[in-house]
Amino acid sequence: MSTHSTPHHRVCFQLAVKPERMAEYRERHAAVWPEMLKALASTGWHNYSLFLRDDGLLIGYFETPDLDAAQRGMAATEINAKWQAEMAEFFVDLDGAPDTGFLQLTEVFNLEDQLAAASTP
Template sequence: MKRVCFQLRIKPALIAEYTRRHTAVWPGMLAALKESGWHNYSLFLRADGLLIGYFETEDLTAAQAAMNATEVNARWQAEMAGFFEDLDLPPDAEFLQLTEVFNLEDQLDGLEAREQTGETP
């Protein structure tokens, strides 16, 4: 499973409304995300509008394509577009993907494998 972390920026004047809209996301949107392969999806919002998203998927390109094929996503993206700063494309197409540099479970798995083979760090 691939871990994906991304960043966007919410317009500061719209943070309260953006947050309100995410307290009860449309059921059809929730179903589409799940069916399209978006798992363990979370959004984190800083007081100045920095938005960090995280999800897990088998294939990012396929998950994005599957969402882009849904009518509910087109409606959701159209409604959300005005909340973001500096975007020329819909938010789900223009997020800045961050590079993962550490994961505890991966490190522990690697350590365990090295210990089993007698390698020392």
């Protein structure tokens, strides 16, 4: 988490999509259910992106005021249970639901944080 005041905690994570399911995974994410999109936005998942490498490595990024609250908020929605159940079969070695079983990566650099620190007297 950054040391200066920021409205959002930056979260980056990885998962592995099964190679034989990558085309369908892309298709499903080209048109995510509108109710799911609204649920994510209303529970604190902002600036959310997924990036998929040709070998199945999936990198996700989002910003949230509070990761635990964002995950709890989604867990309380019916649409999330349906979406996560359908998405779970796409991943390799998943421990739990995709939205909680991901491997969170550690942020080691952020341009804005360092620029802000450098400009502070």
